[in-house]
Amino acid sequence: MIKKAIGFMIGCILIFGVFDAKAQDNKTVDEPKFTKGGFPIILDADKWPSQIIYDTVGACYQGTIRWVVVSHPGLYGQMPTLAAQRQMMEHCFCVMDKIRKENKVGEYRKKVADPEWGRNLFMMKAMECVNKYKTLPSFFTKIIETSNDKMVIPEDKPKDSQDEPPGQKPKESKNGLPATIFQG
Numbered sequence: 036m037i038k039k040a041i042g043f044m045i046g047c048i049l050i051f052g053v054f055d056a057k058a059q060d061n062k063t064v065d066e067p068k069f070t071k072g073g074f075p076i077i078l079d080a081d082k083w084p085s086q087i088i089y090d091t092v093g094a095c096y097q098g099t100i101r102w103v104v105v106s107h108p109g110l111y112g113q114m115p116t117l118a119a120q121r122q123m124m125e126h127c128f129c130v131m132d133k134i135r136k137e138n139k140v141g142e143y144r145k146k147v148a149d150p151e152w153g154r155n156l157f158m159m160k161a162m163e164c165v166n167k168y169k170t171l172p173s174f175f176t177k178i179i180e181t182s183n184d185k186m187v188i189p190e191d192k193p194k195d196s197q198d199e200p201p202g203q204k205p206k207e208s209k210n211g212l213p214a215t216i217f218q219g
């Protein structure tokens with residue numbers, strides 16, 4: 036019985052002896068780091084943090100809405116359907132991936148402050164996504180090239196829009212334009 040108790044104690048010492056505590060002074064503890072804007076710095080400096088991705092996709096989305104409305108003025112003031120929102124987000128994911136593939140985050144941060152550089156970058160990547168990956172199919176059928184410029188040729192009517200049902204007059208907003216939403 037005593038041999039078993041001694042064996043048990045030696046076993047416990049061996050097992051728990053492996054887990055030894057280490058003392059540490061407060062100077063060696065890493066404090067979390069934050070950006071000037073107060074966001075936590077978690078990734079290495081050469082990685083694309085979620086905040087930059089979110090901001091870039093959001094800017095792309097707003098630009099895409101403007102692009103669609105310029106190409107289809109009848110959609111002005113209308114709220115996109117969930118299907119249209121999804122198409123625009125998928126398009127912006129394409130644009131974001133193309134930007135990340137071709138730009139390091141440090142140089143992107145420096146250059147994106149220039150509105151002309153940002154506009155050109157977003158428009159070129161947006162057109163590449165529409166042409167190569169067929170994003171935004173409800174809004175654009177094709178993009179044609181003319182000498183040095185590219186021009187978007189929209190369909191006569193986007194697939195995501197429908198006429199009002201017969202006998203119903205569309206509501207008008209304060210500016211005299213129809214106050215309906217993208218319908219689909």
